[in-house]
Amino acid sequence: MTTPDDVERLSSELVVHAARLVRVVRRSLAYPAGVRTLSLLDELGPTGISALATADHCSQPTMTGQVRQLEEQGWVARSPNPADARGTLVALTDAGRAELARVRTANARLVADRLRASGAHDARDLATAVAVLRDVLDRDTTRRDHP
Amino acid sequence: MTTPDDVERLSSELVVHAARLVRVVRRSLAYPAGVRTLSLLDELGPTGISALATADHCSQPTMTGQVRQLEEQGWVARSPNPADARGTLVALTDAGRAELARVRTANARLVADRLRASGAHDARDLATAVAVLRDVLDRDTTRRDHP
């Protein structure tokens, strides 16, 4: 039913539409990039900078900058890693957890409300979309650190 | 089965993962944003700047910049709109069509190959993901021009 050409087209459309969604969201958020880090910390617990960068598929300096920004907002706290004097552990603060909840609600309003309004897709389809994205990213092998 | 909380979480994850995908793609592309415009022109045919901005969910000055960049690369051509002296019509050139084909192939390699490798999702799931994103965006009502 779906030809290789269809898949190529769909793959490209996935990227294009993802970019549009990101831009739409960016307008309604003060720190769109920081949210990804907050979300990671919620998932992983206290984590070092480099591990966060790997998980977010960004470079380490980028993550350093994100963490600094989040720290200025009081959403994360850094502490020395007792097991490794080179490292830092970044952890969510209560304010960070509150911010994450706030943003999730905002995203839900943006995404879920529109899906519901359209009626063409249900929660299962949404879950499928997320799973597809996650699948593509989990298999990402492009190196971000010094090659 | 899926609670409202799940939907909220999924909505947020959709945004987060979309942003990560966009970043991964950005690394492998010279002009990641321009591709969206090329894709639109392929879909719509010759179109004015403002209409492109609306379709891409970006501001008009952003689209002006994108078109200028694409024109410098020789991927689009501008011509005066015979029906409206204020307007311009932007159209794909042959080089632009070739570039679009090249990028689509690259995106397919990035996305489709990994999905195939994982085996957890098929073309239908990919189509669902694209449809969900399109649905959310089509229902976007946030205004981008002077409010």
Next chain:
DNA sequence: TGGAGATCCATAGGTTACCTATGTAAAGTC
């Protein structure tokens, strides 16, 4: 028909989110 207001696009000016390259300090390795 002659403005008034809307629309199309460009310019100015600024911000965020990225990147690569590189330096510094601590950890492992032998």
Next chain:
DNA sequence: GACTTTACATAGGTAACCTATGGATCTCCA
């Protein structure tokens, strides 16, 4: 105790956005 690797920070630069605003042209109607 030197050698390599790892964790993070800094420096410097770019692409992709935004809002605000200005100059033309179109539209509409009193």
